[in-house]
Amino acid sequence: MDMVLVTQYFDTMKEIGASSKSSAVFIPHGPGAVKDVAQQIRDGLLQASVGH
DSSP states (O other), X not given: OHHHHHHHHHHHHHHXXXXXXOXXXXXXXXXXXXXXXXXXXXXXXXXXHHHO
């Protein structure tokens, strides 16, 4: 599940990066980074769903 979530995140970032008005975003990489990014995405989705 984590891999699917992170893959979707990177696909989204790729699409955002294709826009001429976008900025660069640096994402940490390393053995624990995928887990950290996945947790941050989950936290953001949870906050968004609670806010509605």
